[in-house]
Amino acid sequence: MTLRLQARGLACERDDRWLFEDLDLDIRGGEIVRVEGPNGSGKTTLLKILSGQLADYQGELFWNASPMRRARQAFLESLLYLGHAPGVKAALTPLENLAWYQAMAGETPTEVSRLAALNAVGLAGFEDLPAGQLSAGQQRRVALARLVLTPRPLWVLDEPFTAIDRDGVAALEAQLVAHARSGGCVLVTTHHEIKASKELRHVRLGRGGQNAER
Amino acid sequence: MGKIWSFIHKLGSPKWFYAISARLMPWFWLAAAVLILVGSVWGLAFAPADYQQGNSFRIIYVHVPAAFLAQSIFVSMAVAGLIFMVWKIKVADMAAAVMAPLGAAMTFISLFSGAVWGVPTWGTWWMWDARLTSMLILLFLYLGVIALRGAFSSRDSGSRAASVLAMVGVINIPIIKYSVDWWYTLHQPATFSVTSRPAMPLEMWAPLLIMVLGFYCFFIAATLMRTRSEILRREANKRWVRELAGGLS
Amino acid sequence: MFAWVGEDRMPSADARPIDNDGRKTGGGEPGGGLVVAVWATLKRDLTLLMRRRSEVLNPLVFFALVITLFPIGISPDPELLATIAPGLLWVAALLAALLSLDSLFRSDYEDGSLEQLLLTPQPLAMLGLAKVAVHWLLTGLPLALMAPVLGIMLALPAGSYLVLAFSLALGTASLSLIGAIGAALTVGLSRGGVLLSLLVLPLYIPVLIFGAGAVQAAIMGDGASAHLAILGALLALSLMLAPWAVAASLRISING
Numbered sequence: 174m175t176l177r178l179q180a181r182g183l184a185c186e187r188d189d190r191w192l193f194e195d196l197d198l199d200i201r202g203g204e205i206v207r208v209e210g211p212n213g214s215g216k217t218t219l220l221k222i223l224s225g226q227l228a229d230y231q232g233e234l235f236w237n238a239s240p241m242r243r244a245r246q247a248f249l250e251s252l253l254y255l256g257h258a259p260g261v262k263a264a265l266t267p268l269e270n271l272a273w274y275q276a277m278a279g280e281t282p283t284e285v286s287r288l289a290a291l292n293a294v295g296l297a298g299f300e301d302l303p304a305g306q307l308s309a310g311q312q313r314r315v316a317l318a319r320l321v322l323t324p325r326p327l328w329v330l331d332e333p334f335t336a337i338d339r340d341g342v343a344a345l346e347a348q349l350v351a352h353a354r355s356g357g358c359v360l361v362t363t364h365h366e367i368k369a370s371k372e373l374r375h376v377r378l379g380r381g382g383q384n385a386e387r
Numbered sequence: 388m389g390k391i392w393s394f395i396h397k398l399g400s401p402k403w404f405y406a407i408s409a410r411l412m413p414w415f416w417l418a419a420a421v422l423i424l425v426g427s428v429w430g431l432a433f434a435p436a437d438y439q440q441g442n443s444f445r446i447i448y449v450h451v452p453a454a455f456l457a458q459s460i461f462v463s464m465a466v467a468g469l470i471f472m473v474w475k476i477k478v479a480d481m482a483a484a485v486m487a488p489l490g491a492a493m494t495f496i497s498l499f500s501g502a503v504w505g506v507p508t509w510g511t512w513w514m515w516d517a518r519l520t521s522m523l524i525l526l527f528l529y530l531g532v533i534a535l536r537g538a539f540s541s542r543d544s545g546s547r548a549a550s551v552l553a554m555v556g557v558i559n560i561p562i563i564k565y566s567v568d569w570w571y572t573l574h575q576p577a578t579f580s581v582t583s584r585p586a587m588p589l590e591m592w593a594p595l596l597i598m599v600l601g602f603y604c605f606f607i608a609a610t611l612m613r614t615r616s617e618i619l620r621r622e623a624n625k626r627w628v629r630e631l632a633g634g635l636s
Numbered sequence: 637m638f639a640w641v642g643e644d645r646m647p648s649a650d651a652r653p654i655d656n657d658g659r660k661t662g663g664g665e666p667g668g669g670l671v672v673a674v675w676a677t678l679k680r681d682l683t684l685l686m687r688r689r690s691e692v693l694n695p696l697v698f699f700a701l702v703i704t705l706f707p708i709g710i711s712p713d714p715e716l717l718a719t720i721a722p723g724l725l726w727v728a729a730l731l732a733a734l735l736s737l738d739s740l741f742r743s744d745y746e747d748g749s750l751e752q753l754l755l756t757p758q759p760l761a762m763l764g765l766a767k768v769a770v771h772w773l774l775t776g777l778p779l780a781l782m783a784p785v786l787g788i789m790l791a792l793p794a795g796s797y798l799v800l801a802f803s804l805a806l807g808t809a810s811l812s813l814i815g816a817i818g819a820a821l822t823v824g825l826s827r828g829g830v831l832l833s834l835l836v837l838p839l840y841i842p843v844l845i846f847g848a849g850a851v852q853a854a855i856m857g858d859g860a861s862a863h864l865a866i867l868g869a870l871l872a873l874s875l876m877l878a879p880w881a882v883a884a885s886l887r888i889s890i891n892g
Contacts, residue, residue: 187541189624226754227891229543249757258748264687265680276676277756279669303687472884527838534834538825547888548821552835555817555881559839562870566842573849 175237176202176251176326176358178223183232185218192218193378196232202326205349205359207367210378216362217257217331219378223360224254224329250279253325255333259316263305267291267315270304271322278323290322291315295341309336320348326357334365399476401618402627408611415608422601430594437591443507446500448595452602453497454518457525458560460490460606464532465557468550478614480546481621483553484536485613489606491529498522517571521564528556673758674766681770684743691739692774696782699732703786714791721790722800722851726844728786729779729804733811734836736775738829740767740819741886750823754890761879764886768816768878776808792855799854799864806867807847813871813878814839820885843870 180198184191192215200206208216221227223234225241225248234241236248261270268287275282291300294314296307304312313336320328328349334342346367349359353372367373430448437444467483470476501519502512513519532549539545587595622628685692706724707717717724744750753763783804784797792800818836822828850863 187543189621224755226751228887229891246757249755252755254751254755256748256751258746258751260748260752262680262684262743262747262749264684269680269683273676273680274752276672277752277758279673279757281672282676524838524841527834531831531835531838534831535821538822538828538831541891544824544888544891547891548885551817551881551885551888552821555839558877559842562842562873563838566845570845570849 176356177235177237178327178358178360179235179238180223181233181235183219183222183230183234185215185222185227185230187215187218196378198223198376200358200360202356202358203353203372204374205353205361205367205370205372206374206376208360208362208376208378214378216378220254220329220331220360220362224252225249226254248327251325252327252329253319253323254329254331255316255319256331257335259313261304261312261315264303266301267296267304267307267318268300270315271318274319275322278325280323286322287318290318293321294318295344310338310341313337314341317345320352328352328357328359328361330359330361330363332363333361334363399474399478401478401481401622401625404478405615405618408615412608412611412615415604415611419601419604419608422597422604426594426598426601430598434591434594435588440508443504446504448598450497450500450504451595452599453493453500454522455599456602456606457490457494457497457522459603460486460493461525461528461553461560462557464490465550465553468553471546472550472554477621478618480550481617482610482614483550484546485617486610487529487533487536487549489609489613491526491533493606494522494526494529498526515571517568520571521567524563524567525560528560532556670758670762673756674762677763677766678770681767682773685770685774691736692778695732695736695775696778698735699728699779699782700786702728702731703789707790718791718793721787721792722796722855723848724790725783725787725792725800726804726807726848726851729783729808730811730840730844732779733775733808734815734833734840736771737812737815737819737836738822738832740771740816741823741889742819742828745823745889750886751890754887760883760886764816764820764882765875765879768812768882771816772809772812776812777805779808780804792851795857796851796854799860800851803847803850803860803864803867806864806871807843810843810867810871810874811840813874814843817878817881817885820882820889822889823886824889824891843867846870 178198178200180196183196183198184194186192196219198206208219210216218227222230225234225245236244236251241248261267262273265273268284268291271287271290272282272284275287288300291297294317296311296314296318299307299311304315307315313333317333317337333345337345342365349361349367350370350372353359361367427448431445434445436442464483464486467479467486470479471483498519501516501522505512505514505516505519532552535552536545536549539548619628619631703724706720710716710720741750744753754760756763780801783800784792787797787800815832815836818832818839821835822832825831846863846866850860850867853863854860
């Protein structure tokens with residue numbers, strides 16, 4: 174599978190402070206890349222840059238060896254991003270929430286696939302309740318159901334384990350590994366320790382631009 | 388073409404801009420001082436009094452240049468914003484940032500002088516005259532741009548937001564101006580408007596022209612000066628600024 | 637599969653293969669995708685607003701309240717009211733439309749949907765336009781329909797009621813579009829509401845002039861078609877330019 178996200182000389186300055194400087198990344202299919210670093214080291218910012226939300230950075234991004242500027246459309250069609258906030262509307266039911274995401278992904282919404290996705294994240298029986306009545310963990314699961322619902326090779330996940338219970342964490346971890354094994358790529362920040370596997374790689378953001386890959 | 392581009396990019400680097408503006412600025416200050424001095428002495432002391440308004444018309448020598456600048460500064464601010472957004476040239480944004488208060492001040496001066504002029508002409512401090520109304524709306528547009536820039540905690544976002552608003556505003560200014568003119572003629576078809584007058588004799592408009600030029604030179608000089616201090620403020624961590632400061636102390 | 641729940645279920649959606657370009661197989665062509673996405677956004681926002689009906693009703697109540705204040709504050713004299721009615725109705729409707737603008741993108745920003753909106757492979761300007769259309773449908777249009785009733789209360793002369801409703805329907809569409817730029821610029825600010833009105837109100841003036849002018853012209857018997865044509869032109873211009881400004885502003889606001 175051709176799947177490659179590269180960053181060359183990436184640097185981000187936020188109001189006279191360098192979050193990171195001269196960061197080189199080469200992320201390929203079959204990998205889980207965990208971005209680590211203390212609070213305020215720019216993990217979320219890095220994920221936002223790598224997912225194409227922030228234009229305010231120096232350096233270059235490449236998607237499948239072509240510059241991001243030209244490959245943006247293809248990149249967005251391969252990307253699934255889950256941010257800090259789950260992006261779940263409290264007034265809509267999980268089914269309705271997913272219907273919008275399905276349409277946004279360019280697919281014709283089908284209820285069968287949505288039910289299956291909700292089923293897969295353990296929300297069977299909650300399909301028609303307003304999401305506002307669900308717990309924080311359940312709302313997060315609604316968002317995570319998109320991993321099943323719209324297959325995309327590149328996952329960029331910002332703290333996906335937040336508010337998820339222990340069984341859910343194990344299941345999500347297994348899902349990340351399975352995604353990497355099937356050729357997909359996962360870029361993740363988390364405070365939760367992911368079990369070591371041969372797919373897992375770490376990128377460490379430090380203070381003052383001391384970035385290292387190990 | 389390539390030469391022009393490299394020149395623009397050089398000019399876009401704060402360090403270069405700082406060096407070049409240091410050479411240009413004194414000339415603009417000098418020109419502004421001479422032109423404004425000549426224009427105001429000529430306009431206030433030697434130009435003939437108006438046959439209708441007497442000496443009170445002489446406020447035109449402040450009112451009109453300020454009104455010209457108020458509009459031109461908004462346009463230059465939007466152009467600077469566009470340059471910043473498209474080519475990411477930071478100096479353009481610094482210039483836009485310092486232009487906004489200058490433009491607002493000019494708008495206020497033209498409004499204030501218009502109000503003062505209103506006392507002898509209309510017998511009141513304020514009339515909903517088409518030009519004054521447009522100027523008032525322009526002042527609100529300026530205040531919006533300034534407030535928006537200040538509202539963001541991230542300076543970069545504030546810069547971008549202010550640039551977009553300035554561009555939206557510049558598209559709207561002619562529309563606002565024409566609709567206000569239209570509104571005014573509809574409601575007060577036969578009122579005397581202070582600034583739209585029959586042909587002025589040369590002795591009256593020559594000093595006015597000099598004053599307008601003087602105001603423009605003042606604007607350029609003031610923008611250069613304030614952009615330079617903005618550069619120092621924003622680039623305070625850069626080596627060349629520290630060396631500059633070290634050399635001074 | 638993955639043991640999200642105790643029993644092992646096979647999610648059928650997961651079984652679809654991913655092709656070489658990373659696109660899901662069996663998806664629609666891009667043009668169809670945009671229609672689907674815009675339609676889904678329209679439907680979602682309509683559903684959301686219909687579930688929070690107070691947000692739809694509040695501007696209407698505000699409109700009626702403001703109109704009530706004027707006879708109390710000025711004079712109940714029908715003749716006086718009739719002369720100022722066109723302007724009053726238009727100003728009050730404009731403020732009511734402004735009131736609901738702040739929430740246009742705010743909840744999307746707060747719950748993270750806005751990030752997702754920015755990352756869809758569809759053009760953001762079109763999706764923003766869909767959201768603005770819903771705003772007009774549930775704010776501008778009801779205000780326009782309600783205005784004639786309030787016109788009766790202000791002794792608005794006969795023969796101008798249709799023009800009042802039509803000019804408001806046409807004008808509020810421009811107001812929603814222009815206002816969306818302001819809403820997009822201030823959505824990331826915690827206290828954006830007052831700033832929003834400061835940014836947007838000056839830009840509303842041309843619409844106000846020709847909207848209120850249309851009603852006045854209808855009262856004078858001059859025929860309002862010229863005014864309505866200009867309102868239409870303003871709408872066309874806003875339709876062409878505002879969506880791009882909204883998209884650019886949203887991208888800025890998401891930066892924080």
